Amino acid sequence: MILQAVILAASLLRVCADPNYLPFSNSAGQGFENKIATVVAHYLGRKLSYTWDSMRSEGGFEQFVHDTLDARRCDLIVDVPYATADLQTTKPYYISSYVFVYKKQRGYDLTSMDSPVLHHVKIGYETDTPAEGGLKARALTPGALPFEVAEHPDESPNVLLNAIEGNRINVGITWQPAIGYYLRNHPDLTIVTVPNTRSQGAPEQYSFPMAMGLRSDEGTLRDQLNRVIDQHRSQLDAVLKQYGVRFFNPEASYD
Amino acid sequence: MIIILADLLRAVAGRTLEELALIEERAMNIRLFFLSLVLVLAAIAAGVLITHQQAGAQQQVSLADMSTNASEWVMPGQDYANQRYSELDQITPDNVKNLKVAWMMSTGATRGHEGQPLVIGNMMYYQSAYPNHVYAINLNDNTIKWTFTPKQDAFAASVACCDLVNRGVAYDNGKVVMAALDGTVYALNASNGSVLWRAKNADPEAGQTITAAPLIVKNVVLVGVSGGEYGVRGYLTAFNLQNGHRVWKAYSEGPDSDTLTQSQFHGPHNAGISTWRGDEWKVGGGTTWGWYSYDPKLDLLYYGTGNPGTWNPTQRPGDNKWSMTIFARRPETGQAVWAYQMTPHDAWDYDGINEMILADIKVHGQEVPALVHFDRNGFGYELDRRNGKLLLAQKFDPSVNWATSINMQTGRPNVNSRYMTVAGKNVTGICPAAMGSKDEQPAAYDPTTGYFIVPTNHNCMDYKAFSVKYKSGFPFVGAIVKMYPGPGGNRGAVIAWDPNDGKIVWTDKERFPAWGGIVTTKTGLAFYGTMDGYFKAIDTKTGAELWKMKMPSGIIANPITYMHDGKQYVAILSGVGGWAGIGLAAGLTNPTAGLGAVNAAQDLGRYTTLGGDLVVFSL
Numbered sequence: 001m002i003l004q005a006v007i008l009a010a011s012l013l014r015v016c017a018d019p020n021y022l023p024f025s026n027s028a029g030q031g032f033e034n035k036i037a038t039v040v041a042h043y044l045g046r047k048l049s050y051t052w053d054s055m056r057s058e059g060g061f062e063q064f065v066h067d068t069l070d071a072r073r074c075d076l077i078v079d080v081p082y083a084t085a086d087l088q089t090t091k092p093y094y095i096s097s098y099v100f101v102y103k104k105q106r107g108y109d110l111t112s113m114d115s116p117v118l119h120h121v122k123i124g125y126e127t128d129t130p131a132e133g134g135l136k137a138r139a140l141t142p143g144a145l146p147f148e149v150a151e152h153p154d155e156s157p158n159v160l161l162n163a164i165e166g167n168r169i170n171v172g173i174t175w176q177p178a179i180g181y182y183l184r185n186h187p188d189l190t191i192v193t194v195p196n197t198r199s200q201g202a203p204e205q206y207s208f209p210m211a212m213g214l215r216s217d218e219g220t221l222r223d224q225l226n227r228v229i230d231q232h233r234s235q236l237d238a239v240l241k242q243y244g245v246r247f248f249n250p251e252a253s254y255d
Numbered sequence: 256m257i258i259i260l261a262d263l264l265r266a267v268a269g270r271t272l273e274e275l276a277l278i279e280e281r282a283m284n285i286r287l288f289f290l291s292l293v294l295v296l297a298a299i300a301a302g303v304l305i306t307h308q309q310a311g312a313q314q315q316v317s318l319a320d321m322s323t324n325a326s327e328w329v330m331p332g333q334d335y336a337n338q339r340y341s342e343l344d345q346i347t348p349d350n351v352k353n354l355k356v357a358w359m360m361s362t363g364a365t366r367g368h369e370g371q372p373l374v375i376g377n378m379m380y381y382q383s384a385y386p387n388h389v390y391a392i393n394l395n396d397n398t399i400k401w402t403f404t405p406k407q408d409a410f411a412a413s414v415a416c417c418d419l420v421n422r423g424v425a426y427d428n429g430k431v432v433m434a435a436l437d438g439t440v441y442a443l444n445a446s447n448g449s450v451l452w453r454a455k456n457a458d459p460e461a462g463q464t465i466t467a468a469p470l471i472v473k474n475v476v477l478v479g480v481s482g483g484e485y486g487v488r489g490y491l492t493a494f495n496l497q498n499g500h501r502v503w504k505a506y507s508e509g510p511d512s513d514t515l516t517q518s519q520f521h522g523p524h525n526a527g528i529s530t531w532r533g534d535e536w537k538v539g540g541g542t543t544w545g546w547y548s549y550d551p552k553l554d555l556l557y558y559g560t561g562n563p564g565t566w567n568p569t570q571r572p573g574d575n576k577w578s579m580t581i582f583a584r585r586p587e588t589g590q591a592v593w594a595y596q597m598t599p600h601d602a603w604d605y606d607g608i609n610e611m612i613l614a615d616i617k618v619h620g621q622e623v624p625a626l627v628h629f630d631r632n633g634f635g636y637e638l639d640r641r642n643g644k645l646l647l648a649q650k651f652d653p654s655v656n657w658a659t660s661i662n663m664q665t666g667r668p669n670v671n672s673r674y675m676t677v678a679g680k681n682v683t684g685i686c687p688a689a690m691g692s693k694d695e696q697p698a699a700y701d702p703t704t705g706y707f708i709v710p711t712n713h714n715c716m717d718y719k720a721f722s723v724k725y726k727s728g729f730p731f732v733g734a735i736v737k738m739y740p741g742p743g744g745n746r747g748a749v750i751a752w753d754p755n756d757g758k759i760v761w762t763d764k765e766r767f768p769a770w771g772g773i774v775t776t777k778t779g780l781a782f783y784g785t786m787d788g789y790f791k792a793i794d795t796k797t798g799a800e801l802w803k804m805k806m807p808s809g810i811i812a813n814p815i816t817y818m819h820d821g822k823q824y825v826a827i828l829s830g831v832g833g834w835a836g837i838g839l840a841a842g843l844t845n846p847t848a849g850l851g852a853v854n855a856a857q858d859l860g861r862y863t864t865l866g867g868d869l870v871v872f873s874l
Contacts, residue, residue: 055728091533196416203604
């Protein structure tokens, strides 16, 4: 019996995921994390299984990790920032960034957190993100509209785009992969990468390499996942692109 | 007409077909008579041309020779040694009080000017801040002979880290070479500004830009890259001066075949990989945006590399070679001969790109061909430039506390554990701040006193190292960097450094970081500008202020001095900005801005405002 359980566990890829957080994941398998998981399971030769838990209920992501990965109910979180504290991560498989979103027709001269136009528009931002830090450093949070998509299990990142459409805000600042999928329904909106900067003296980071997360004692699985990332990167890229994820690639250089 | 002919003749000698075509085009504008005359003369000149080309085999000597003529200023640091010292002696401590503005001109750019003009014969060439106008000025009548403004990828302006600065042009053999912020390098015909070739050395879409001045050595143009904030893997590139073809490219990280640390290299092999975890060297930083120097006798080129890729040190265990490193390389092949890493596993953002000054000096009483480097980490380093042996390393600001000293055996810093940054812990009172005890602003050597005159910053910081977190769908980093004036309340100073024992001789305090470079002259004068807008002359021996004048804008550029028509001039670009002044450059004059991360120069707006001008002085 025990042997059977071990064999079964070894033949499964047990993914921890949110059942209701598109575009990332849902229980119907419609998010990009679901699709990434399918590709990874295929190349590992394992059957995909899910442990569902909300990342956005009380306690947030930390509670989610505690209740799923740390409780050994599952072994892999598909999409976490590279080098996240308290997790082991694989090598990064994509890099994206925070973006400014606004109506194209506005024609804002908006290229960085220091663009003067930010002092003259209504800004919306997700709380507890680098966007909030950058706005605070420039005394721009008073008058700006905070969003808490990550705290409300039923909220969609799309709310920010709707707020721009409804002129409740003029410029939204958010993580691009959270809204890339919805942008196709908003052809009148445009996005601009928020560049990393030291303009206020302190380094401000807006682009992040993203990786897969697992328990720190899982050396073998990490190596297997890294091999999949190395060998099938283009397939992972294709999935992300289908979901409108825009890559930021600092490795590109002139040769 | 004689001038035109001489000009054309000089241009014909040893030029490519493409250039000859350009010359022909110019000649069309005069008369056919002159064209045929020119061609005849060109044929006659063949003999001269052969001699010229023979001399051309030692092109570096000719530029080096030119730099011994104190009347001109032919490369960014005055000479290959980056000494920024002039033999001119008309302006003296006695008469400097009579110094007056001789002429001025707007640069047409408003952002930070960190460069300096070049003077070759009767011509002056300089480059403004972004959008990077290049001007050729006829000093005989102060007319603009030509201007050149590159068409740039506008995205570059959004990724440049610390204002849209530029540090100047290079010149050799009838060509003015400029690098645009967007990473394109242009060789311009010095006589008419036409583009002879262009080459791409950086991709703004990948966070790469160029702010540094190129250096031309032995028929190659050395060009660096900025963008350490984006995890760019730094490199230095050499382009053929004649055609813009790439000759070599030396990365700061990677296998020996990328870092060019091969058979000639005295040091550990493949350290550009082995001192990193996994593939992290691929985003290893080590950009090359400082000043380059060259020793023709040893045939070695010297430069420093910047901070390792990611700001989060826990994300990159190991020494992270060759970030924070002084490299000595062969200019023709790029092969490294030696390397010395100043700040292994940087946890404070102390880029190692500051200038290397080459001087034959006494260190502990012994005459030695030295390389002197005032690093951002607050230590002045003196090495034997033949082999990279560390001879002396002392603090050039007494407030430096992140390390107590440098171990002379291993060359490694003795880090004070109290100031080691750790993820998640707010470490307070670290000196210097991330801007360093000195940034790119170049020091000068004064052989008459034997002192180095060094412009310094004097800020400290609180630093909570980066730890990456995830808020269900939204990545972020926990980090705090707060900068504030160092002990005494002044944010900068100009000091004199005695290289024999590594001691500070005198200190002139400045309200703001002393972000302008220095020039020293034979008569015992040093000139520099300040961020609050004063251009000053001081006594090299004592630091006593002898003269000053308020400029149109604050100064973060480097003075030069030259002769024209028998008269000595001093020139400086005024135009504040840069990292220390970016609050102002970006329009952030509200002193309540920057609550989370206090900009160490927030009150600059009370003293000056933006705007680029060239200001030239004479008696």
